[in-house]
Every structure is written in structure tokens, then in C-alpha cells.
Amino acid sequence: MKAQFLKIAGVKNINEFYKKNTSSQPDYAIKLTDFHIELAQKKNNKKELINALSQKSFAYYVKDN
Numbered sequence: 220m221k222a223q224f225l226k227i228a229g230v231k232n233i234n235e236f237y238k239k240n241t242s243s244q245p246d247y248a249i250k251l252t253d254f255h256i257e258l259a260q261k262k263n264n265k266k267e268l269i270n271a272l273s274q275k276s277f278a279y280y281v282k283d284n
Contacts, residue, residue, distance in 0.1 A: 233258075237274050245282040249275060 233255050241248040255271035 234270070241274065241278050242281055245278040248278040249282070252278065
């Protein structure tokens, strides 16, 4: 399932999810960042790797509040 998700989920779609849902669904956003990190590493995209790590930290921040 994980590999299938990575094939259909593009970085653009992942970033749209963050914008719309991180504040209301931080637990799911945290899980999604793991996929985002893996995708960025496979594509050797450092910009997206930084973005994923940033989103993960923000989701943890929201979750704790």
C-alpha cells in the first residue's frame, strides 16, 4: 500500500493537504510526512525534504496545543 500511495501521490497534492488539513488533523499530517520524506529522498529533492520536515514539526506543534 505504501508503494502504491507514493505512485499516485504527488508532492503538489501532499502540499495541498498540509495547507488544508494540518491544523485540524495533525496526527494524519504527521503520518503523511513520513511518506513525503520517503518520496523526497527517492527523488533526491532536498527542497521537498526540508518542507516535509518543517511540516512534521508544525504538525507536532499543533498537536501539542
